[in-house]
Amino acid sequence: MRILALTNLFPTAWDPLRASFNRQQFDRLAEFHELDVMVAVDFRDRLRGPRGEAPALRHARASDFTFWYPPRIGRGLHGLAWYASLVSQRRSMLRDGRYDLLLASWAYPDAVGTARLARRLGLPYVVKVHGSDLNVQADQPSHRPQIAAALRGARAVVAVSDALAGKARALGVEPGRVHLLYNGVDGERFRPGDRTAARQALALSPDAPLVLYVGNLKQSKGCLDLLEAFPAVLARQPDACLAFVGAGAAAATLSRRAQQLGIADRVMLAGARPHEQLALWMQAANLLSLPSHNEGVPNVVLEAMACGLPVVATAVGGIPEVLPGQAGILVPAHDRAALGQALGEALGRDWSREAILEHAAGFRWDDNVRRLDRILVDAARPTNA
Structure with a gap:
């Protein structure tokens, strides 16, 4: 498949150490599918300038766009601002990408904006939730209905803990579409030492x-x-x-x-x-x-x-x-x-x-990515299949 992952949780030159778990997971997933990662870079970080170099990827391809939004006020509009920022800056890539599936990693504003994009492109999408996107942001009155709608519209919701899976179900997601998938560990690097x-x-x-x-x-x-x-x-x-x-x-x-x-x-x-x-x-x-x-x-x-x-x-x-x-x-x-x-x-x-x-030993990236692959393949199938 051709998959477009959309997230703020990924290393860039503006934040090279950000979200190494997504880098590890998505780069391994790209061994199974053609995977583009589109990273939202906060406009304030963009204006401050690069802070280093993003880690090299072996299989996935990463690019970015600037997320412009009204600070302090208008936080309930950030999903729309995220979508507008993406479409205005990456219109040709979105039009010509011939993607089969969108994968949003973070509920707000990423998944909310991705839901709008999926409707525009006529594509299925999957949302991965991580922590404070549901633990904190989903409790805010301006965010909760938008997050709930984005999750309910997804073919699948991937939660990194059972507690988060329960919160997704509480937001109205059908239980059969919520998947618990703990993150993995690079056992070659993280192992006992002297x-x-x-x-x-x-x-x-x-x-x-x-x-x-x-x-x-x-x-x-x-x-x-x-x-x-x-x-x-x-x-x-x-x-x-x-x-x-x-x-x-x-x-x-x-x-x-x-x-x-x-x-x-x-x-x-x-x-x-x-x-x-x-x-x-x-x-x-x-x-x-x-x-x-x-x-x-x-x-x-x-x-x-x-x-x-x-x-x-x-x-x-x-x-x-x-x-x-x-x-x-x-x-x-x-x-x-x-x-x-x-x-x-x-x-x-x-x-x-x-x-x-x-x-x-129960937390390995190989197992994690194989399970994520199955979830995404199932999500991309036509609903009448």
Whole structure:
């Protein structure tokens, strides 16, 4: 088939580290089908200029368009603005592409705009939902009816967690058209490694217990909760360290607050790192912590387990579905006291790496893409077939 994937969740020169999970999945899917990826680039990012180079693709083809929209006000019009931006800039590609299927990855405005495009082109479409597109945006009165209509009009809705699948059904999607499909992990890259060698490569202390956070530095990801909980860890293990790998608006706040707490010498802000370097950080760490306030199923949790690393995370979204007791500890969101206690407990526990790896083996990109292929092929069949 010829498939056009439409999404903001994909690496570009304006955000080279964005959504590596979609890059991995779509590039593998392109081994089965001709796949073009059309990426929406926020006009503010476009005006700021490129920040690097997008990772190379082996099979898929990627291009982009500028998403122009009214900021602050008119958010209920973003689906229409997304569609108008795409059509005005990529009219010939859409007309001449001879696509069999559209695949939208993110509910708003991407899926809403894709639904309009599908009607214009007379094509079936599939929507993939990820987390806050349903957990947050679908609760906004101006967005909810549009998201619900876009999902109901799709031939299939692919949810990365069972919790999200339930939200899609609650929006009126027929249960038979909702598919649960957990993301996968690149097992060649994310695997156990020698901790001493990894720490030498990263110039880290060879012996200090290391708690690792990987992700965007923003409040909804719980990075500030993690910092506030860390003094409780230091009370039990004074030589412990906390490393934040990522970038975002909360970076300055984290640095300032670490100084105020008197723990700046135990906290490292390592900045954003390419996806291929994350495995080395996980191999160097004692545990990963992701205390998000809402989630789908974050790939960083799956990748950490594939490295044999235990995880302390919040019981939100699909995280409880993929993080069993033998692989980590769950705590309530926003509960910094519980988080600090869990971190201390996790650092002191003798985890079975073999048990963690056995569980993590269930999340593989090969299996994921084969299932996605079947969903898309079924969705593209004529309805009277």
